[in-house]
Amino acid sequence: MSKLKRVLIPLMTFIVLIAVWQILVNVLKPPKFLLPGPYDIVKVFKTMSLEIWQKHIGFTIQATLLGFLTAIAFGVIAAVGIVSSEFINAAITPILVVLQVIPKIAFAPLLLIWFGAGQFSIILITFLVAFFPVVVNMTLGLNEIEPELIDLTRCYHMSKMRVLVKIRFPNAMPYFFSGVKVASTLAVIGAIIGEFVGSNQGLGYLIIIANNNLNTPLAMASILVISIFGLLLYEITVILERISMPWKDSSADSNLKSLS
Amino acid sequence: MRNDVYIHVNQLTHCYQTRTGPVLALEDVAFDVEKGEFFVILGPSGCGKSTLMRILSGLLQPTQGTVIVNGKPVVHPLERVGIVFQQPVLLKWCTALDNVLLPITALGLPVKDYMGKALELIELVGLAGFEKKYPRELSGGMQQRVSIARALVLDPDFLLMDEPFGALDAITRDVMNEELLKIWHDKKQTIIFITHSINEAVFMADKIMVMSPRPGRVSLTTPIKLARPRTVETRACAEFGEHVVNLYNVLEMKA
Numbered sequence: 001m002s003k004l005k006r007v008l009i010p011l012m013t014f015i016v017l018i019a020v021w022q023i024l025v026n027v028l029k030p031p032k033f034l035l036p037g038p039y040d041i042v043k044v045f046k047t048m049s050l051e052i053w054q055k056h057i058g059f060t061i062q063a064t065l066l067g068f069l070t071a072i073a074f075g076v077i078a079a080v081g082i083v084s085s086e087f088i089n090a091a092i093t094p095i096l097v098v099l100q101v102i103p104k105i106a107f108a109p110l111l112l113i114w115f116g117a118g119q120f121s122i123i124l125i126t127f128l129v130a131f132f133p134v135v136v137n138m139t140l141g142l143n144e145i146e147p148e149l150i151d152l153t154r155c156y157h158m159s160k161m162r163v164l165v166k167i168r169f170p171n172a173m174p175y176f177f178s179g180v181k182v183a184s185t186l187a188v189i190g191a192i193i194g195e196f197v198g199s200n201q202g203l204g205y206l207i208i209i210a211n212n213n214l215n216t217p218l219a220m221a222s223i224l225v226i227s228i229f230g231l232l233l234y235e236i237t238v239i240l241e242r243i244s245m246p247w248k249d250s251s252a253d254s255n256l257k258s259l260s
Numbered sequence: 261m262r263n264d265v266y267i268h269v270n271q272l273t274h275c276y277q278t279r280t281g282p283v284l285a286l287e288d289v290a291f292d293v294e295k296g297e298f299f300v301i302l303g304p305s306g307c308g309k310s311t312l313m314r315i316l317s318g319l320l321q322p323t324q325g326t327v328i329v330n331g332k333p334v335v336h337p338l339e340r341v342g343i344v345f346q347q348p349v350l351l352k353w354c355t356a357l358d359n360v361l362l363p364i365t366a367l368g369l370p371v372k373d374y375m376g377k378a379l380e381l382i383e384l385v386g387l388a389g390f391e392k393k394y395p396r397e398l399s400g401g402m403q404q405r406v407s408i409a410r411a412l413v414l415d416p417d418f419l420l421m422d423e424p425f426g427a428l429d430a431i432t433r434d435v436m437n438e439e440l441l442k443i444w445h446d447k448k449q450t451i452i453f454i455t456h457s458i459n460e461a462v463f464m465a466d467k468i469m470v471m472s473p474r475p476g477r478v479s480l481t482t483p484i485k486l487a488r489p490r491t492v493e494t495r496a497c498a499e500f501g502e503h504v505v506n507l508y509n510v511l512e513m514k515a
Binding site: 155249 | 367
């Protein structure tokens with residue numbers, strides 16, 4: 001299938017679905033709080049002031065990005081530590097395994113009590129949910145080396161540090177990006193739910209307010225913005241992945257696998 | 261020890277400690293390999309071939325016995341031995357050329373001094389034009405050729421090959437047999453070549469050492485005096501067939 005068709009067909013399907021939705025709304029005339037039409041959602045963007053949008057969008061995006069990026073940084077550092085030192089491995093890994101199983105979202109109310117209802121709590125929740133996929137995948141990637149390759153490094157008398165830099169790190173890159181892709185979707189979810197639990201700003205907050213006022217168009221508009229943001233974050237990761245790994249097989253399947 | 265003996269193995273015994281108790285992998289293995297000889301170790305799975313190979317390369321210290329290579333006992337991983345495994349073991353993120361240069365960069369040697377040699381070797385193994393390709397763009401046979409070029413880049417006197425063509429299809433394997441012999445004829449390195457294919461063993465070897473399994477022991481050592489260079493016709497001649505039948509019998513008896 002040509003590239004043009006691959007873009008046009010989903011686009012056409014999408015437009016048709018939107019059209020069908022609008023027609024249904026026009027014909028059945030459901031109450032707006034139940035099922036708004038696409039145009040009602042567009043109207044929300046026209047009527048609500050840009051400043052207010054910017055404040056809430058900015059809040060959520062900032063919190064998500066800060067949590068996400070620090071999760072990546074700490075995730076990589078933790079993985080390197082686990083692989084480099086038996087002591088760190090023995091100390092951290094059991095704790096990580098236990099924490100991985102607990103739904104981090106469950107911590108949200110607790111974090112709010114400890115750190116208040118500000119942006120910091122949101123960043124923290126985002127960090128917690130994004131951290132685990134990164135550290136788990138990175139550790140796996142650093143460790144999954146063919147034993148014969150390790151044999152070769154011993155023949156060349158390579159130091160542990162050189163093996164880490166020249167062999168383990170490049171080998172870990174596909175795993176790293178898998179983890180980052182998962183983390184990016186989780187980070188957005190984490191931020192929104194954090195805002196649900198207790199925040200007075202952000203897109204999650206907007207959704208809560210909208211629901212309370214039965215302002216479904218606003219709720220859906222907020223969800224739309226969040227989705228676009230999440231999608232952008234994911235796609236940027238995919239692009240960075242392709243740029244940094246020209247040697248990697250870049251089939252569509254590999255993107256789908258990482259979503260599951 | 262005669263002075264053309266390059267590798268001398270004596271009373272080699274190795275015992276692994278496993279969860280279920282000690283496992284004797286090799287028992288009293290002894291053999292000599294002359295300089296420039298194509299020495300083939302032939303045996304079924306479980307005869308300790310890979311253990312033997314790791315001990316010969318210095319990656320593993322035997323529980324008993326000695327290995328002397330070029331007059332010096334092997335006590336740590338040998339630097340200047342060319343090793344080829346059954347899998348190509350290439351760095352997926354490096355081009356064929358960079359993979360061939362891996363020993364150079366790993367040992368911290370100046371790359372520009374070896375660039376010519378690396379390119380020459382890539383041509384020698386029949387991969388001219390594929391220098392900039394990544395492993396994923398190469399077939400299994402081509403990847404294995406890169407791995408052979410890599411083993412040769414430091415101009416080793418000693419090559420250790422553990423079933424290097426085992427993962428290839430039969431046709432490619434036969435082609436690679438001839439290619440390897442051609443490469444060997446050039447510099448006449450001392451080669452220890454491990455295989456479980458009787459046909460391959462007879463085609464390649466100056467001498468075959470047959471091993472039997474559990475524990476790994478030497479069954480017999482036999483010279484193969486077929487004329488060189490060996491071609492596909494060699495595989496069809498009567499003497500070749502006799503050797504093969506002979507070895508079948510030896511291996512059957514010990515099964």
